[in-house]
Amino acid sequence: MQNDLDWSDGTLADPYRASEDDRKAALRSLIRHSPVLFDILTALRDLALPDAWLVSGGLYQNLWNHLTGRPFGYGIKDYDVIYFDGTDLSYEREDAVIRKVQQRLSHVEAEIEVRNQARVHLWYKQRFGVDYAPLTCALESLCSYASRTHSVAARLGRNDEIEIVAPFGLTALFALRIVPNYVVPNRKTYEEKGARMLALWPELTIEPWNETAG
Template identity: 85%
Template sequence: MHDDLDWSADALADPYRTSEDDRKAALCSLIRHSPVLLDILTALRELELPDAWLVSGGLYQNLWNHLTDRPFGYGIKDYDVIYFDGQDLSYEAEDVVIRKVQDRLAHVEAEVEVRNQARVHLWYKQRFGSDYPPLSCSTESLCNYASKTHSIAARIVAGDEIEIAAPFGLANVFGLRLVPNYVVPNRRTYEEKGARMLALWPELTIEPWNEKAG
């Protein structure tokens, strides 16, 4: 449906006016018009990392740039890559993958951060102060992000098709709405990221963290 970027953001932000398939198609069209995003996704496929995806900010923030007429790459601190290797949970094994991906994408201006989702539960509490459940696959991690709006992933699959994963849907992403996710008690991260994003994209609506809901 969306072979180019000529689509109505207002309609896509409204779950009653358009379907989730329409939103995914629109996001895929953005990716196909973005050399950096395509390059990262192509690299992940070529490196044959297990269950590898590009996630979060590199996707939704570049979509916001398009929606607000800002240049591609504006506000992007890094591109987050996730994969899942449950066979070796050592940092040494993860570090090998990190270096491999970063070497392949050394020409990308922003930093590329790589994390094995099979071992996040081993270090999460020390860093963020709360428990984190062991995961069974990469995309399961999307359900634990501080904001539902951040929970978005993409990869290239057979036939050069782009697959999108978004467990909470994409309407909030297209609507420039930041919405908290209470599955993991991570208010500090949500509010810190929200403040940073609002400074960069003042068009955003930030839904406050509700302790009772959490």
């Protein structure tokens, strides 16, 4: 159906008028029209990091920029890269990967944040105050983001095909709606991030955190 960048009719924001395949095709088009996004995906593929994906803000914030008529890169402080290497959980190994990716993408104006999802459980509680179970793959992390809307990932295959993963779907993302995720009790993170996003994109709707649902 709709796979170019003309989304002005709002079809993609309506779960009854467009499918997830339509929304994924649209996001792929955005990535292909965005040199920075495509370059990041190309770098991750060429560096052959295990189970590596571009996730979250660099994708959804640039999508919002397109939907609201703002320039590419507006409001983006970093691009989040995740990978999964369970063979070495040392900080030293992760730091070496971080430096390798950042060197390859040194021309990107925003910071490139790289995290080995195999070792998140080692530092998560100290930072966020709640336990975090060890993961078995990089994409498992998407299910514990504070907002379901932000749970989106992309990577580039050998034939330049773009794979999109969004465990909660993309409807809310195209509808400019931030929705809570109650898998992890991180209301504080959700509300702080929602307020920060709303200041940058006032067109957003922030669904309130419901304690009875958490």
